[in-house]
Amino acid sequence: MPPFLVDEYHVGIICALPIERAAVRATLDEEHGMFSDKDAQDHNTYLVGRIHNHNVVIASLPAGVDGNTAAASVATDMVRTFKGLRFGLIVGIGGGIPNLDKGDDIRLGDVVVSQPTDTTGGVVQYDKGKSLEGGKFQRKGSLNAPPLALLTALGALKADHESEDSKVPTYLTEMLERKPKLRTNGYTFPGRDKDHLYRARCYHPVGNATCDRCDGACEVDRRTRENTEPQVHYGIIASGNQVVKDAIVRDLLRDDCGALCVEMEAAGLMNSFPCLIIRGICDYADAYKNDAWHKYATATAAAYAKEFLLYVSAEQTSNEKPINQVLDVIKEHVQATSDYYRKQEVRYQNDQDRKCHVAFKIDNYEQQKDINIDRAIDTCQWVFGNEKYVEWHQSSTASLLWISADPGCGKSVLSKSLVDHELQNTTTHIVCYFFFKDNERQDKLNIALCALLHQLFDSQRHLLRYATPAYEKNGDKLCQEESELWRILLAATADPKAPNVTCILDALDECRNDDRRRLIKMLSQFHINSSSPHQRSNWLKFLVTSRPYDDIQQTFQETISSLPAIRLRGEEENEQIRNEIDMVIRERVFKLAETLSLKPETKTRLEQKLLQMEHRTYLWLYLAIDHVYKTYRYSLRPDDESIESLPSSVEIAYEKILEKVTQGVRETVKTILRIVVGARRPLTIGEMALALDIATSSHLKSIAEFSINKDHLERNICHWCGLFIFINNSKIYLIHQTAREFLLCENGAIRTGWKHCFDVADTEMQMSRICVRFILLKHLKTKVLLEPVIRNKWELCERILSWIWNKSNRNVIEDFLLYSAEHWPGHLRRSEIGENDSLMTEVHHLYDDTTSERFLPWFQLFWVTTKFYGDPPDMNKFQLAAFLGHDKVMGTILVDEDVDINSTDQDGNTALMWASLRGHEKVVQMLLDRAEVNAQGGRYINSALYAASKRGHEKVVQMLLDRGAEVNAHGGRHNNTALYAASERGHEKVVQILLDGGAEVNAHAYDGRCDNALYAASQGGREKVVQILLDWGAEVNAQGGYCGNALQAASQGGHEKVVQMLLDRGADVNGAMCGAVENLICGAGAAYDKFDFTTIPEFQLLDLT
Missing domain, CATH: 3.40.50.300 (P-loop containing nucleotide triphosphate hydrolases)
Incomplete structure (x- = not known):
């Protein structure tokens, strides 16, 4: 029988695993034994005792059960019995989330303690909410911070650790002396040679219990610690109902919420059980998880918990409100959590x-x-x-x-x-x-x-x-x-x-x-x-x-x-929307008069003026109300202001907005608008500051010379440009698509006013200069391309893709480098650049040496963003100009008579192949005068005609055929023809051009599969192409391909219309039985559910029983 009354136990300790409970038990200065006098509805088992001056209760989760819902249930039952509990400690193991870039060098055996930040209570629930861009997660709700008494103790302990040694090593020794069997059962330090942190993109061999056979080149290089004592880290702990065994997911938690540790119990407790979370790090939450560090990590967590309780006085504990006073809240939380996970069908199967x-x-x-x-x-x-x-x-x-x-x-x-x-x-x-x-x-x-x-x-x-x-x-x-x-x-x-x-x-x-x-x-x-x-x-x-x-x-x-x-359209609908706008006008004018304290007669006059406007739209009203507000707000006598200047249309409203731009910032505003219009995506304020700095300064040579302050720009940009632009989530947008149309002159001469003051080539040239000059800056580096050393191009592509997805890992310099690398080739291609333009000189600097330090960073980033899959090719500048479609650059290269126009990259692709694949008509035309039109090679491209046909570039296909391209040539990985490539992708116009040019409609691939154009089109459900091929005499029962023939391919893909077309043209059902019927009957083909095959006489003769 314990020597204390049930209400005299004030500290509850919850452990998820038996090994965690064993470690905490070893820290007890005095054991009071098992506690059996429980509430009738309490299903827990308890061990009670004393740590320092605190009477503590230890409970663990049921065997084989984990997760924050289970932890919440244990806490609920504990409070039913121990009504005097003031707070809890959640003690056990967790997965470490190192962040070496920020100094969080977390090792196995270290301890992570939950500590509140400006935006969290120290614990975040990562699996309750909704997915966002790049694999991120928007969490729903928030979790409470630990009670003030615990935070006070935590601060005192951290302060002492700055100047004094932690007592954790001492307590670890005492635990082993008090319970010697812990030593033989593995609760001792495993050794630094068993602590390995691997990069996120490396994978643990399936079936290996240890990491002895793992690739050492994938291991992260970390400094050697001077001793084996565990270190303590304070910060955010991520909690959820799933075991995290994926380094990519782990790093997303690190980048998304700054987590140092991931575990499975805390989120179920923080809002209803006042507690502190203490986790010993047993793994790195990746595929390399094993049990080698589990027991030692439980011991370090338990030892820290004992040291922490030394800083919580018995008097502080008594002053805290008993937890049973919030029992109803606990019940509500458990119910809400259970309901949430019962209703959520969000579990991934794998x-x-x-x-x-x-x-x-x-x-x-x-x-x-x-x-x-x-x-x-x-x-x-x-x-x-x-x-x-x-x-x-x-x-x-x-x-x-x-x-x-x-x-x-x-x-x-x-x-x-x-x-x-x-x-x-x-x-x-x-x-x-x-x-x-x-x-x-x-x-x-x-x-x-x-x-x-x-x-x-x-x-x-x-x-x-x-x-x-x-x-x-x-x-x-x-x-x-x-x-x-x-x-x-x-x-x-x-x-x-x-x-x-x-x-x-x-x-x-x-x-x-x-x-x-x-x-x-x-x-x-x-x-x-x-x-x-x-x-x-x-x-x-x-x-x-x-x-x-x-x-x-x-x-x-x-x-x-x-x-x-x-x-x-028509009077009826226009009248209806005008009536709606009139209603909104009255509402907005009423609020405006109330805000500016306008006289009733002024309000009436303004309302009538707005209601009399002929071209009333919501966009016009928004602009007009802003115009009125600014006119009246800054007037000494608003009730005497004339309202005759109200804009009568959206375009006039745009003019009035930009007319207010002062002469001193007019060119700056034009540059800003030119950038906003020309940019391929909305730029952030920080990116705009960089772009504007480059556009308005001719002397910038390095990042250190940038001078436009982002915060200053943010404060002034809306003042300069008025309603023409707006900022949302730090990104700059035009107010409406009509604003872009107002500024751009699609056809005709550029005007001197604001309307149609730019043309497309003008904005593209502006962005070309900015991007090229930015890439050429000195000291422009990004960590994704520098450290650690990359062993091959594929690994580099993987790293770049990860870097692109994880936006929080990039600074504004890297963001704009990514934009510039991805988009400068397109900007230049669409600009009207002269051969003597200074920009051409800068562009040639990017072309001069395709193996240089200047070339590789932007091209590696560009290649990944083009969605080409595979290693970046080793192109020379001639092939690169063809790939990018830069005809002006190509023109300067072709002046050199010694250039080998048919040279290939390491995959066998020529410049003509690359230009044809990308559909760059001007470059193709330039090359055709000297290039070998029927050159074969390339890992995937086969030939120029095959490349253009595969991508559906009709004009290029016709240009190549006119210059003698062999329409029936075979080549490439699967040894098939241009007609096959066009049919597979569904480019019906290219198919027609090729057939008109003499393509053999029944040509088979030479790779052993023996499939043909009809097979490819049928497999992809390309109905129009199938019709064209059949009209040109395609053999409907030709055998070949993995599925056997076109009918089998169409049925397996679920393309019932194609199936019908083939049957109407005499497709032999019996000839396709072994494959097609199996596909249909077994459900492999969706066509089975949609097409009635029993209407076919041959099908009726089959015995399918």
């Missing part, structure tokens, strides 16, 4: 699923939505009240709706409102969205499809099985395959267990032309298929917004005769 899901997050799609303002009450009724919208919204079947309106009518505001409010996520319905934007990152179809898939899989992890096979086959390259991404989206949403899904695609007009056309074709085909009778338990809907462009309507109407659409 690590490959996680990697596949993360791969789809290639754009910050959330931010592009959130930069739009919220919808005002009772607006957008021209949509919500439209019978076509009501029909679409209420429909329980797959459907499509296109909404179009002129600029400034609130389409993006509508889309945001639909996502956030009207069409919210529920347990049976998910909203996925993408907001197109006219820049390099948000104008591509593949990025939009990846965003939709990432959102779908974010809440429906079980649907990842539709994507992982393609990801395992293609890796990150999958994110470039538009047709495959679309197939995955349709297949996953058709799963019987999938919820209903609505996809919102905003500003389709800002999607790049070719991609927009392909997307419309996909949506049109989806709409046609949705009208066919097919039973399914859920639905997929699309809502698309855009400007009312004729080419968008015409592309839809090429496939859909009657398009479900809402178009803001």
Whole structure:
């Protein structure tokens, strides 16, 4: 029987593992034995005793159970019995997260203690929230800090450790003396030779219990410590319900929240059980996890806990409020946590699923939505009240709706409102969205499809099985395959267990032309298929917004005769939106008058003036109200101000904004706007400061000479440019797409005023100069390319990719280096540069020696961002100019008669092959006068014609054929033809050009597979190409390929329309039985569910029983 009453035990210690409990037991100065007089609902077992002047209770989790929910349950039961508890200690082991760059040299056996920061209570729950860009995670909620008494003791202990030795080594010795069996059972120091930290991209051999056979070259080089005493680290501990055994995930936790340690119990306790978390480091949370350090790490944590209690006085403990007074809170937390994990279907089945899901997050799609303002009450009724919208919204079947309106009518505001409010996520319905934007990152179809898939899989992890096979086959390259991404989206949403899904695609007009056309074709085909009778338990809907462009309507109407659409046109709809704007005008004027204390007659006069304007849109109103506010606010007599100068249109409003730019900063503002318009993506304030420094200074030679202060620029840029730009999350945006159109002169002469004051070539030239000059700066270095030494190019590419994804690891210099390296070739290609321009001299410095220190950093970064997979090639400057499409540079090189125009890189690729692959028509034309048009070689390119055909460059294909390119040449890795390459990718116009040029429609590959163009097109579901090939006499029953023939290939891919086309042309079902029927019956082909094969006479004769 313990010598103390139950209420006299004030400190609770919770351990997850038996070895942790054993270590804590060894620190007891006095054991009071087992405690059995428990509450009837208490399922814990307890050991009680004394440490210093504190009576303590030790409890551990049930055998085989871990996680923060289980820890919370143990704490709940403990408080039921020990009603006098004041605080707790969570003592045990955890995974270390070293950050050598910041001095956190955490070793095995060290101790990590939770300590609050400015933004956290010392513990973060990393697996409750939602995934963000680059694999990051936005956590939901927050966790409390330890009680003040514990933090006070922690501060005193840390202070003493600055000048005095820790008592942890002493307590470790005492533990072994008190419990000698601990020594024989492995609770002693294992030895530094068993402490290895490996780089994140290295992997532990499967099945190896130790690291004796691991690659030593992957080990991180760390200084040797002077002694074996454990060191103590204070900071953030990441807690969740999953064991982390992946160094990449570990490093994401380090970069995302600054965690020093990861474990599985603390998050379940911090909000309801006042406690401090103490973890002994037993591994580095990677694939190299083993048990060698577990017991010693539990001992170091227990020893630190004993030293910590020495700094907590019994008087302080008594003054703390008993935990049982917050028992209800504990119950609520346990219930909420249990409910959360029961409802969340977010568990990855395996690590490959996680990697596949993360791969789809290639754009910050959330931010592009959130930069739009919220919808005002009772607006957008021209949509919500439209019978076509009501029909679409209420429909329980797959459907499509296109909404179009002129600029400034609130389409993006509508889309945001639909996502956030009207069409919210529920347990049976998910909203996925993408907001197109006219820049390099948000104008591509593949990025939009990846965003939709990432959102779908974010809440429906079980649907990842539709994507992982393609990801395992293609890796990150999958994110470039538009047709495959679309197939995955349709297949996953058709799963019987999938919820209903609505996809919102905003500003389709800002999607790049070719991609927009392909997307419309996909949506049109989806709409046609949705009208066919097919039973399914859920639905997929699309809502698309855009400007009312004729080419968008015409592309839809090429496939859909009657398009479900809402178009803001005619007097009725215009009157409705004018009425909505009038309502908003009255509301805004009322608030403005109230804010500025305007007289009633002034308010009435202003309201009437705004209501009389003819061209009223939401964008115009926003600009006009800002104009009025600034006019009245800075006036000595606002009620006497004239309002005749109110802008009557958006363009006039833009003029008035920029007219206020003073002469002293006019050129600076022009430069800023030229940069904003020309940049491929929104630049941050810091990047703008660098770009502006380069653009306005001709003498900069090194980073040290930069002089524009980022904070100063941030304070002034909106003042200089007015409403023309805005800043969101430190990134600079134009107020609206119409602002870009206002500034840019697409055709015709540049004007002297603000409207059409730039042309595209002008902005591209500006960005070319900035990027090239930045790359050429002295002392421009980035750690990703420097240390440690890279053994091969592939490892370098892996490191660069990781560096690109982990944005928090980069500073502004590195961010802008990445931008410059990725985009300077494109900027230069689109600029109109003269041969004598000083920029040409600087460009040649980047070309002079493709093995130099000046060349390698930018090219290595550029190569990774081009999405070419494999090692960066060793190009000479001639091949590089062809690859980049720099015709002016190529012209200067071709002047040299001695240049070998047919020279190859290490993979056998010529300059003509690279130019053809990239579709650089001007360079191809320059090379054709001297290059060998039929040169063969290249690891993947085969020939110039094959390369151009594979990428769908119609004009280049025709140019090559006109110069004698052999249309039926075989070559490359699979020894196939240009027709095969074009058919496989679905480039129907190129297929037609090749056939017109004499391509053999039934040519087979020579690699042993013997597949042909029809097989390739059928396997990919390329319906139009299949039709073209069949019309040209393709042999429908030709044998070859992994699947056997075209019919088998189409059925395995689930392409029922292609299957029907082949059957209509006489495809032999019996000849395909061994493969096709197995594919269909076993479910390998989705066509089985969609096509009735029993209508085929030959199929009816089969005995399938």
